[in-house]
């Protein structure tokens with residue numbers, strides 16, 4: 001049998017075989033590099049989809065190096081995802097005066113006393129070790145303008161903006177022959193992003209992993225399709241197999257943006273214990289919490305969530321809460337208290353029973369969607385206009 005055919009206008013727009021993108025997942029915490037690695041990008045693009053590098057935790061040099069490494073390993077299209085929160089975009093890039101890396105322990109001392117004292121209390125009570133992690137002072141997230149410029153110079157085929165609106169860079173990206181994608185969790189933002197001139201909008205439902213909004217996928221996708229029109233919409237949040245892909249196409253999306261399922265792959269950038277946590281998790285085993293970033297994000301439920309609830313503390317604004325949570329999680333990891341550690345992950349975790357190569361995940365997803373659309377639905381559903 002030849003390769004199955006599953007095409008939408010997304011395939012023509014991006015020059016890909018199948019309408020499946022692996023999501024641009026950055027690091028969950030300071031000290032990690034990325035969830036969506038070079039290997040994941042290459043595997044997904046080589047399998048006929050489009051892999052997106054999670055470059056939020058990289059320095060600009062590391063990002064450019066990763067882009068060039070992808071190009072060495074595949075001639076297929078790929079994407080790069082950055083976080084562009086409006087506050088950092090309007091404040092401008094952080095200067096690179098001073099050291100490029102500083103110890104996380106030094107940064108933690110600058111947190112509000114309430115949070116720092118609570119951290120020391122937990123460390124003392126649980127006998128946690130000192131940590132030895134360096135914080136990057138020049139990541140793409142604090143230098144968004146220079147990072148965007150580097151992506152344009154590298155002519156990245158698809159530029160993706162996680163947080164924020166990439167409208168400010170669309171003209172320059174188009175002049176370089178690139179496409180631009182923005183992500184939204186509600187119709188208000190989907191409309192704002194579409195009107196800023198992007199080529200594609202991702203509508204991510206409440207059930208998705210990482211930063212996530214309040215509206216469920218099946219309610220959001222068709223509403224986003226309507227409001228963003230004529231800009232095409234990709235569905236995200238809760239897609240783990242061919243059933244999710246077929247459902248997304250049925251509501252009018254041109255393709256899918258898949259995070260958690262590709263994270264739990266051989267190539268996904270997580271520690272094995274975290275991948276195992278996704279495999280073990282049922283549909284109810286994730287929580288949406290302010291704990292990790294100060295914004296609402298979904299992660300695998302673990303005992304750190306309970307500990308945080310008892311703290312009585314308010315979350316700090318992004319990105320201070322990221323530093324606070326990273327310090328705590330690093331201590332749990334070094335103490336091997338993995339019951340206090342869980343990755344960003346979505347409710348689709350309950351559907352994931354195995355860590356597989358990313359190319360197999362994509363192949364299985366496409367085959368199942370084709371079977372549903374070409375065989376199962378015509379056989380099982382009687383429909384006549």
Ligand SMILES: Cc1cc2nc3c(=O)[nH]c(=O)nc-3n(C[C@H](O)[C@H](O)[C@H](O)COP(=O)(O)O)c2cc1C
Pocket residue numbers: 023024025026027028035054056081082083161162163183204207208209210211236237238239257258259260261263343344345346347348
């Ligand atoms: C570990 C992890 C890290 C993430 N980091 C980012 C990020 O840096 N930028 C971004 O645009 N989205 C990020 N996301 C969200 C994904 O891009 C995607 O929208 C989401 O995973 C889709 O839902 P799903 O997990 O149900 O597939 C992250 C998701 C996960 C699971």
